[in-house]
Structure formats: structure tokens, C-alpha cells
Amino acid sequence: MRCPLLYRFRVIDRLPERPSAAATRGTVVHAVLERVFDAPAGERDARRARAMVVAEWEKLLAARPELAGLFEDDPADTTDPAPSTGPAPDGADAPSAGSRDAAGRARLAEWLAGAEELVERWFSLEDPSRLEPAEREVFVETRLESGLRVRGVIDRVDVAPTGEIRVVDYKTGRAPRPEYSGEALFQMRFYALVLWRLRGVIPKRLQLVYLGSGEVRWHDPVEEELLAVERKLTALWEAIRQATETGDWRPRRGPLCSWCDHRERCPEFGGTPPPYPLLVQPTLPGADAAPTDTRTPTDTAGTGRPGEAGD
Structure with a gap:
């Protein structure tokens, strides 16, 4: 998150x-x-x-x-890009509809x-x-051992004659520098985990196709890293459950804040969030949090095409 x-x-x-x-x-x-x-x-x-x-x-x-x-x-935006040096000619004070x-x-x-x-x-x-993809834009969904339901949409699944699976994801942005590639790789490992749980086979290769920079990157996952992804998803969902029950959703400033539509509501930028729409019951210090409203946003963790800011 x-x-x-x-x-x-x-x-x-x-x-x-x-x-x-x-x-x-x-x-x-x-x-x-x-x-x-x-x-x-x-x-x-x-x-x-x-x-x-x-x-x-x-x-x-x-x-x-x-x-x-x-x-x-924006028809209402008639701001001149430069200071005026005198009265504008008739009909030249604002862009015409044409x-x-x-x-x-x-x-x-x-x-x-x-x-x-x-x-x-x-x-x-x-x-x-x-290429003859086995599946395209395929919706996948399963439950993990913890009971958490996970789902996502995979761009392409290729299956070799030997049965080996390749998961392919298209990105319309540029490939990130290696130190910033963790998010995209986590998404691909997530897909691999879901397919493994659904079909009993770990994909042989995860392939990212970056159209913006014309690069192809791949990773061959192993069981240990997919188990680590499963643990992380379970921990993340527990954090979401607790935040849902307590209403404690804290902002986290980052490089994408400049493109966020909710800056005016964000405390990091002097804003105030709207009233929390779910019922919250405070818990005593040291006590385990208990659900106070069954209207949790969803019991699903998933990944899709969020904003494709780089997608």
C-alpha cells in the first residue's frame, strides 16, 4: 500500500x-x-x-x-501565458470555441x-x-491458506509444449531503474502465486514488456519467494482490517503525491479528509481490536491496472 x-x-x-x-x-x-x-x-x-x-x-x-x-x-481558463502589453484587438482577448x-x-x-x-x-x-497465447486478459482468483481471497487480471499467459508457464505483463511506461523495480516485480510474483495456488504449478518465467523504453525484463520465480509474497499479503490485509476498524488511515508522502487527485483532502498538504463513513469503536490500550462494523471495503487483496501511471 x-x-x-x-x-x-x-x-x-x-x-x-x-x-x-x-x-x-x-x-x-x-x-x-x-x-x-x-x-x-x-x-x-x-x-x-x-x-x-x-x-x-x-x-x-x-x-x-x-x-x-x-x-x-477548459473554457473558463482564459489566463494569458504572458503579461499583457496593451489592449488586445477585438476578438483576440480569449481563444474562440473553434x-x-x-x-x-x-x-x-x-x-x-x-x-x-x-x-x-x-x-x-x-x-x-x-506466439499463440494460452490465455489473454485472464481473470484469476483464489483463496490463500489464511482465508484471504486474492484476484487479478493477467495480460497474457503462454504455455510451452512442455507445460511450462510464462506470465507476461505489458507496461506502457519506461522501465524503472533496478532500485525502483520492486513494485513491478511484486505484482508479477503476485500473479505467479495466484496461478500456483490455482493450478499447482509455479510459472517458469515472469516477463515484463516495457513499451515506453523498448525493454523486456524477466524473472524466474522460486517457491520460497512466492511464500514470502503470501506472508506479505496476509500481513498487509491484517493492517487493512485494523485500519478499517479504527479509521486510522495515515497519509504517506511520496514522489507520486504531485499527481494525486486528493491533495486538497490530505493532511500532508494542509487538507482535511471527509468524515469516516464506517462505524468506529475505540479499543482499550493493550486490547485486541475487534470488528465494529461488518461493512469492510472488501475481503479481497488484488492487483490490476491501478492508474497505469507507468502502465
Whole structure:
């Protein structure tokens, strides 16, 4: 949990967040890379894949019309970028609706071109004409020995003729420096743990495909590290349960705070969170915490495409 308070805002309070262009691009690119494999192997080329970007964007926009706002100017924002040197000519004091529309179309075109570039780069990293995934965008769910239910969505599962499993995850951002790669690797180990518990086989390879920087990284997991992930998940869920019962969700300042939609509510930035929506009953010092409200946010720990800030 990067920030406990952010978890509360998202899972318990369910506060709305603005869509981001980066996350939306990640959704479109993932959809294209999934559907590339619908075509026969000989037709899986970069030209066809690039052409799918606009179609996938239009499908997403039809399902979520609010995404159109990503490329629109704020009509109320007429702030000049530089100090005025005198009265502006008639009709030049604010951008016209037509110029705003043109600027929005230009931003959309640039954004689509960026998505097409990511899709095309994938073909320099993998050859889909030689791949036949066993599963794509597969939802997985299981219960750990502790009783915790875990679930997630895996981009691609490849199975070799020998039965060995490879788990593949696409990232539309750049590969992090090695010292910052722990989060992505934890996500992949999580997938490996879930598949192991579901199917009784530890995946042979975990593969991360970073389209932003054109890199492929992989890791071959072993049983001991997956057991460590299981212990960490159980401990994390216990911390979430305690915070849910006590209402003690503390903010944790970090490098992503600058992009957070909830800064105005965060005590780290002088804000005040909204009233806690669940019933809280204080416990005596030294006493074990006991549930006071059965409306816990969920009994599931999972991983998906959170914000795909780097995804």
C-alpha cells in the first residue's frame, strides 16, 4: 500500500478521480495487444495493429464519454501565458470555441500517435506471429491458506509444449531503474502465486514488456519467494482490517503525491479528509481490536491496472 489514506479514499470513500491521458492510453494499448491475436498468425503485423488504435479508442470513448474531456480546453481558463502589453484587438482577448476545438483535436491526434508508436514498438520486442497465447486478459482468483481471497487480471499467459508457464505483463511506461523495480516485480510474483495456488504449478518465467523504453525484463520465480509474497499479503490485509476498524488511515508522502487527485483532502498538504463513513469503536490500550462494523471495503487483496501511471 503506497499510501494508506489514498487506499481509504479509493476503496472506502470511493471518491471520484479524474481520468488521466497516460492511464487511458494504457487501456487502449492493452486492448490492441490483446486483440492482435484474434487474427491469423500471418496477419499479425504492425500496420494492422496501428490501425486498431483508433477503433479501440472509439470503443472506449463510447463506453466512457467523459474521457473526451482529456483533450478539451477548459473554457473558463482564459489566463494569458504572458503579461499583457496593451489592449488586445477585438476578438483576440480569449481563444474562440473553434480554436479550442482545433487545439483539442490536435492533442487527440498527438495522443493517438503516441499510442500507435507504443503498439509498433512491441513488434520490435516480440513476434506475435510466432506466439499463440494460452490465455489473454485472464481473470484469476483464489483463496490463500489464511482465508484471504486474492484476484487479478493477467495480460497474457503462454504455455510451452512442455507445460511450462510464462506470465507476461505489458507496461506502457519506461522501465524503472533496478532500485525502483520492486513494485513491478511484486505484482508479477503476485500473479505467479495466484496461478500456483490455482493450478499447482509455479510459472517458469515472469516477463515484463516495457513499451515506453523498448525493454523486456524477466524473472524466474522460486517457491520460497512466492511464500514470502503470501506472508506479505496476509500481513498487509491484517493492517487493512485494523485500519478499517479504527479509521486510522495515515497519509504517506511520496514522489507520486504531485499527481494525486486528493491533495486538497490530505493532511500532508494542509487538507482535511471527509468524515469516516464506517462505524468506529475505540479499543482499550493493550486490547485486541475487534470488528465494529461488518461493512469492510472488501475481503479481497488484488492487483490490476491501478492508474497505469507507468502502465
